[in-house]
Amino acid sequence: MPPRPLEIGPAGRAAAQAIERTCVARGYSQRQLAARVTALGRPMTFTALSRIERTVRRCDIDDLVAIAAALGSSPNALLAAASSRPESLRVGGI
Numbered sequence: 001m002p003p004r005p006l007e008i009g010p011a012g013r014a015a016a017q018a019i020e021r022t023c024v025a026r027g028y029s030q031r032q033l034a035a036r037v038t039a040l041g042r043p044m045t046f047t048a049l050s051r052i053e054r055t056v057r058r059c060d061i062d063d064l065v066a067i068a069a070a071l072g073s074s075p076n077a078l079l080a081a082a083s084s085r086p087e088s089l090r091v092g093g094i
Contacts, residue, residue, distance in 0.1 A: 042066035
């Protein structure tokens with residue numbers, strides 16, 4: 001039986017949206033941003049970036065730090081969308 005993929009939670013979805021919004025605001029294409037991330041030492045294809053933005057692929061902490069640096073932002077800024085809406089982080093009504 002193949003392993004079950006890990007679900008992307010609300011913070012991951014919010015970070016993906018923030019990455020996409022910031023990328024558009026800076027005028028970068030996915031190819032340009034992926035090249036910037038790669039130049040910073042974190043190899044990334046535009047396909048991987050697209051999958052992160054579409055929440056098909058998880059964005060691990062190393063990806064988040066590199067993407068934030070490439071965008072001239074901070075990981076905190078990319079996560080702020082989720083943390084500013086604590087109700088969106090509730091899991092199972094907890």
